[in-house]
Amino acid sequence: MTRVLIVEDEPQLRRALGINLHARRYDVVTVADGGGALRAAAANPPDLVILDLGLPDMDGVEVIHGLRGWTQVPIIILSARDGQDDKVDALDAGADDYLTKPFGMDELLARIRAALRRAQPNEDAPVITTETFTIDLAAKRVTRADVEVRLTPTEWHLLEVLTRYPGRLVTGKQLLQEVWGPTHGVETNYLRVYMAQLRRKLEAEPAHPRHLITEPGLGYRFEP
């Protein structure tokens, strides 16, 4: 879960932010001053920081520097001051975004999403693991006993379609149309050949497959 560190001295706003973010399924940690922020971030590195500039114990820019000394976590600034100099200083110190109070919760949430999206270049880590092999769909990479297995484009395409419906039956016609195009639907010999190759490359005993299962007369099934 995404951990958000909220640094805000006003109890009311701190509470409102915590409730709203918690409702959005963020893992929320709240602190009231800069020293607490640095300690909390060090003890439990967050994925995003929401930082009020007007803190009682230290200057907000100091907090930014304290974080930027060792982490690149996205920092979103909240501030009551609308002065340009404040914004410039905070952004140049390494902040990622700046909101002036009063602000709307929807805008803050959108900016949080944007900051997280930037920080993590669209990596929704779709990794599928079985006893004998591991499939990393994003990296297009299959390893078996820590050894990389090379798949051809067609083999990949077929495996991708099968893993899209884990544990469920996929008919031969559907596989053919997804991989070879809508005009194909009956040439089941393609399937037999490529399923055999996939099993040979992935299964421990290709003659007795445990994950790429044949459903006679119907189609195939991928069993995680």
Added chain:
Amino acid sequence: MTRVLIVEDEPQLRRALGINLHARRYDVVTVADGGGALRAAAANPPDLVILDLGLPDMDGVEVIHGLRGWTQVPIIILSARDGQDDKVDALDAGADDYLTKPFGMDELLARIRAALRRAQPNEDAPVITTETFTIDLAAKRVTRADVEVRLTPTEWHLLEVLTRYPGRLVTGKQLLQEVWGPTHGVETNYLRVYMAQLRRKLEAEPAHPRHLITEPGLGYRFEP
């Protein structure tokens, strides 16, 4: 030099932005509408886009989508509207930042610096090291056995995109579009030529590459 694409229909503001950014040593390209923005970006991919949402010919969010279809270039939104929905839509469409008019030039410049700083992939590893060569992304330098290797701009750009996804497969189409612009997607000649040059300059045995790997029919992979 850093190329900035300014999309602004008001002639006066367009001119002011151009002058200010040019004075800051940015390479400035200005257009007045959304269609021109997409064409200009395609012809000459910029390093950053400043986009006014209130364009005469098309909705600003459409322009964002048109760019996000093929590039991760930072986009900063300018808008006269202060509505939350506008901001949410733009940021969710893939914009990186949002300024409401009127804004100060210093703040815009600070946000530009912040966006460019974020765009640089030196968040985790400004220096990538392999057995045979070292890549310093921040300094744009490559050394091999402590000797600096000279790369042409295109070679560097290609290497940058590959190293942005270490260990992951990058398709030929994606490489072509990131380096040569969205209109290129099939001229795989370019890729073959430049991959060969990179391998000749970086790999110990260019005929048997260990870090710049070909995945036949799929694309290429940078192996750290």
Added chain:
DNA sequence: CTGGGGCGCTAGGGAACCGTCAAGATCGTC
């Protein structure tokens, strides 16, 4: 027991893809 259908498996020809080289075109600089 026998024949047939569905499925697994292998090998080979042709096509697509890739690495390489070289020459022309283009750009920037002096």
Added chain:
DNA sequence: GACGATCTTGACGGTTCCCTAGCGCCCCAG
């Protein structure tokens, strides 16, 4: 305007991949 560096384009073998045909196995029905 000349020069060097860079980018583009085309062509050539070598490699990989896709498709096809054929054969053997298993199961089951006749």
